[in-house]
Each structure stands twice: as C-alpha cells, then as structure tokens.
Amino acid sequence: MLSEVFNAEMFALMGQGLLETLYMVLVSTALAYVLGLPVGMLLVVTDKDGIKPNPAINKTVGWIVNLLRSVPFLILLVAVMPLTRAIVGTTIGSTATIVPLVIASAPYVARMVENSVKEVDRGVIEAALSMGASTLEIVWKVLLPEAKPSLIMGAAISTTTILGYTTLAGFVGGGGLGTIAVNYGYYRSRTDIMMVMVVILIAIVQVIQEIGSLIARKSDKRIR
Amino acid sequence: MPEIPIIQIENLNKTFGEGEGAVTALDNINLTVYQGEIFGIIGLSGAGKSTLVRCMNLLERPTAGKVLFDGRDITQLSDNELRKVRRDISMIFQSFNLLMQRTALENVCFPLELSGVPAKEARTRARELLATVGLSDKEKAYPSQLSGGQKQRVAIARALATNPKVILCDEATSALDPTTTQSILALLKELNQKLGVTIIIITHEMKVIEQICNRVAIIDNSRIEEIGPVDEVFRHPKSRAAKKLIFPKNELTEEISGNGKFLRLVFDGSQADRPIIANMVLQCGAPVSIAFANTEKIDGKMYGHMIIQLPANPEAERKILAYLDSENIGYEEEEYNA
Numbered sequence A: 001m002l003s004e005v006f007n008a009e010m011f012a013l014m015g016q017g018l019l020e021t022l023y024m025v026l027v028s029t030a031l032a033y034v035l036g037l038p039v040g041m042l043l044v045v046t047d048k049d050g051i052k053p054n055p056a057i058n059k060t061v062g063w064i065v066n067l068l069r070s071v072p073f074l075i076l077l078v079a080v081m082p083l084t085r086a087i088v089g090t091t092i093g094s095t096a097t098i099v100p101l102v103i104a105s106a107p108y109v110a111r112m113v114e115n116s117v118k119e120v121d122r123g124v125i126e127a128a129l130s131m132g133a134s135t136l137e138i139v140w141k142v143l144l145p146e147a148k149p150s151l152i153m154g155a156a157i158s159t160t161t162i163l164g165y166t167t168l169a170g171f172v173g174g175g176g177l178g179t180i181a182v183n184y185g186y187y188r189s190r191t192d193i194m195m196v197m198v199v200i201l202i203a204i205v206q207v208i209q210e211i212g213s214l215i216a217r218k219s220d221k222r223i224r
Numbered sequence B: 001m002p003e004i005p006i007i008q009i010e011n012l013n014k015t016f017g018e019g020e021g022a023v024t025a026l027d028n029i030n031l032t033v034y035q036g037e038i039f040g041i042i043g044l045s046g047a048g049k050s051t052l053v054r055c056m057n058l059l060e061r062p063t064a065g066k067v068l069f070d071g072r073d074i075t076q077l078s079d080n081e082l083r084k085v086r087r088d089i090s091m092i093f094q095s096f097n098l099l100m101q102r103t104a105l106e107n108v109c110f111p112l113e114l115s116g117v118p119a120k121e122a123r124t125r126a127r128e129l130l131a132t133v134g135l136s137d138k139e140k141a142y143p144s145q146l147s148g149g150q151k152q153r154v155a156i157a158r159a160l161a162t163n164p165k166v167i168l169c170d171e172a173t174s175a176l177d178p179t180t181t182q183s184i185l186a187l188l189k190e191l192n193q194k195l196g197v198t199i200i201i202i203t204h205e206m207k208v209i210e211q212i213c214n215r216v217a218i219i220d221n222s223r224i225e226e227i228g229p230v231d232e233v234f235r236h237p238k239s240r241a242a243k244k245l246i247f248p249k250n251e252l253t254e255e256i257s258g259n260g261k262f263l264r265l266v267f268d269g270s271q272a273d274r275p276i277i278a279n280m281v282l283q284c285g286a287p288v289s290i291a292f293a294n295t296e297k298i299d300g301k302m303y304g305h306m307i308i309q310l311p312a313n314p315e316a317e318r319k320i321l322a323y324l325d326s327e328n329i330g331y332e333e334e335e336y337n338a
C-alpha cells in the first residue's frame, strides 16, 4: 500500500503541494504581520491604559478586527473573491489564496501582537516616559524589544493557524497540500493519501512550533 | 548655602476619577524643594506619596495647581518641551523598572540614546556611570542576572546618565533588605554630595528619612501635615501623623495601664551618657514606666528618645517635671492612650 502512495508521480505531486503550502504560509504570515503588527501596536498604544489613550480609534479598530475575526474563513474566502481577482487576476491557485489568507489572519495577528505587547511591564514604560521618551521611541525601543520573545512565540502560533487556513482553501482550489488532500482523499476516497497529508501537516506544525519556541527562548534575556 | 528653589509645588490637587467614585489623592499641596538638598516625603500607605512625586515630572497630571521646575511651570509646557525637562528630572523606582532585554550597560545607555548622544560616546559614559555605582564588572549582565541591590544601582546609574538636576526616588529601597538599603542610601548621599544633585525620597520608613534626608514633609490623608528639618520634626513632632510615624503605635506596650500622663523625652548626644532616668526616680522618689525607648542617628548625630508614663499622683508628676526642667531635657506630653 505504501508503495502505491509513494510512486514517483505521487511523490512529485506531494513535493509540489508542500512547496505551495510553504509558499502560501510564509508569504501570508509575512503580509499578515505587515498589517497586523502596526494594528496590534495601535490597539495597545490607544488603549485606555496605554501611552496615548484614544477611545475613538481604539474602539473603531477593535471593532473592525473583531468583525473580520468573526467571519468563518471559508465564507471569507468566497466573499473576497472579487477582490482576489482584482489583485491577482484569478481566484484559483496558491497566489490567489494569499489574499483571503492575509485578510483572515491579519486581525488574528493584530490580537496576538496586542496580547504580547500588553505583557510589557507598565513600570518599564513609565521609566521610559520619565526619561522623556516619545510615543514612537517607546514603541521602537521599549515595547517591541521587550515583547520580542512573546512576539516570536505568537508568530509561531499565527503561522500554524495560517497553515490550517491554507488546507481549508484546498476545498476551493487553493493549491498546496490541502488541495491534494481534498482531491485524492475526499473525492477519490484515498484515505491513505489523506493520512500522509495529515502526517505531513502535523510535522510542519511541530517543526514551526519547535523553531518558534527555540528562537523565543534564545532571545529571552529574562531566563537564566 | 543660599537656598535656591528647584521644585515648587503650589496649591496642587489631584483627584482620580469623577463624580461618586472620585478619589482625592492630593489636597492643596504646597512645598518647595531647594537645590542640593535631600528632601524626604513620608507617609503611610495610600497617603498620596507616589502621586505627589509623580506630579513632579508629570507622570501624573495634577487636577489643579502648579508644578514649577527651575522657576518654570511645567504643567504649561508642550509635550516636546516637557520631554526635554524630563531629562533634568530622573526617577528611580521600587521595582527598578529596568529593560529586561538589555544588559546593564545598554540600560544605562538608554536615556542617552533618547537624548541623541552618539552610540560610542554613550557607551563610554555608561561605563563611567557603572563604575560610579560600583558595577563595572556587571556591564554585560542582564537584569535577571542581578540582585535587587545591583538592579537598583543600575537604575541609579541610568538616572544619572543625563546629568539631571533632580532625582526622584519612589520607595527606592522598599524592595531591598536592610543591609542593601543602607548601601543604596549611602550611595545616594554620596552622589548628592559629589554631584550636588537634588534628591527627593519617598518612603514609609522613618529610618530612611533619618539616615539621609535634610528636610522632611509628612503627608497624611492627601495633605501635608508637617514640613521641616528632619531633626526638628523628629524632636518636636507637632502633627498626629508625624507622631504616628516616629513612634509606631505597636512599639508601645499595649498592657500599660494606669492613668498617668505619658511624656516623650528626647536626649541629644551630650545627655545620653548620664543615667537620667535612674537619677530622676531616685531624686523624686516616684516610679515611672518606660513605654518606649530607642536611639537614632539623625543627620550624623545621635539622639535618644523615650516615652515614659508618670505616676498618677500630681505631686510626683510635678517633681518629675521640675527635675527634667532642671536637667534641661526636652519633653512633650503624649496622648498615647487616646
């Protein structure tokens, strides 16, 4: 049975799927952070206990983030198809999937970032304020560096969450391992191929999580 | 030494919250701190000490009143101007508040980076400062690798980096053991004498005030109850709050009974070596109970103080007071059973 799964053709297909998946995950995570990191930071800074409280901005942004987060990914995937077509030119394939992936994960990332940055000790921020630091200086020189280990852990978690989204995208021709799993495992009832996909996905999640923890631990000067 | 004001607080009020739940943390505070002095602010928990010191660099915005630094009302400054002024007013904290992801050296560099000092110059200056606080060998250590006392030394070095005119200390020694407290206080005193930097110390421990402060303000229930030179306030506390702080009630023996008056005696160094109480009892032929006795070093001078309970008999009381007068010993009536 294994030899059936692992014939050369299948092997090439899975290799291709793996690469597509990694491509989608990495690019989407990167773009989600480009959007989510500043938004998360904005949420912390404008919080009522933040360094520049601004209830109007905080509430509005928080509301948009919640709204986007409450839309199930599959629905979002379909709903943003016009936008995807406008940006990428098609709605099929891994590059097209990146658009909904980013839209779905950026708010998630924003909340992860918000959580990490909120862990920074209020006293340290006050110390910086007492030295005459500006808001921007506090963001760059206090909040980001002090939250770094937690941000890295968060990034690992976000990456694995986005990986989960990519497999869902397989149902609508998103490409990658998800599409293989759907095409063979679901439509052709090839449970064995499905199982192999699941094992590969588990392995990727484990590897990302381990690498994330390792880097976070290495970068955290609070331990030892 | 001419007394030049460095910080003047005028009619300062601070209320947290609004309406029903409003909390008045500071109520019409007026005080002046002079250049080069070590000024103590003491009070019990919740008295408003932290709020007061945080109003001095506007970490807390007063609800009303003025805060003058070097003659300028800093409540009127723009954000930008205020940030510049804050470089002249450093602060150290009970919980040290060091950047945990930076080494000791990088922590000291931090305020220098903020004021735009080039990196290399900043490191050189930071090394000097770590040497000043006795931590040259720890420049590469992260805060998590340092003891509480060492962390506070790093914080002091950091506070000195921008050559401030004032250092605010909010319970800077409260998280430290007595020996470490002594060494940190000694360091602050030394810096005050060497650099002439004004130091404002918030504490709830009379010992801290006695050891290094020149003047003290006693704050109770959001108000300043008493202000003056430490030995003055210590020898003749006028307010209840001051008395409460100088003689914590639990140091008095609860079981003291009888209805004789309580007297508080203060001896200075020259009187401390004579057996005053023994002589008094012998000469007056009347017993007294000692409710509290202690010696303190204030501003380098030894003081003894004692609370005694007189016999209820008016004749004996008169004799004892006459004896004290003749021996030139200061006394005040206390109201400890109140």
Ligand SMILES: Nc1ncnc2c1ncn2[C@@H]1O[C@H](COP(=O)(O)OP(=O)(O)OP(=O)(O)O)[C@@H](O)[C@H]1O
Residues within 6 Å of the ligand: B016, B017, B023, B024, B025, B043, B044, B045, B046, B047, B048, B049, B050, B051, B052, B204
């Ligand atoms: N941010 C705040 N919001 C509401 N109330 C506050 C706030 N900060 C302080 N208070 C209140 O103001 C009063 C004075 O507090 P403050 O922290 O100045 O006291 P403290 O003398 O420093 O006490 P401690 O010795 O416990 O530090 C307290 O009643 C406190 O509850």
Ligand SMILES: [Mg+2]
Residues within 6 Å of the ligand: B049, B050, B051, B171
């Ligand atoms: Mg306090």
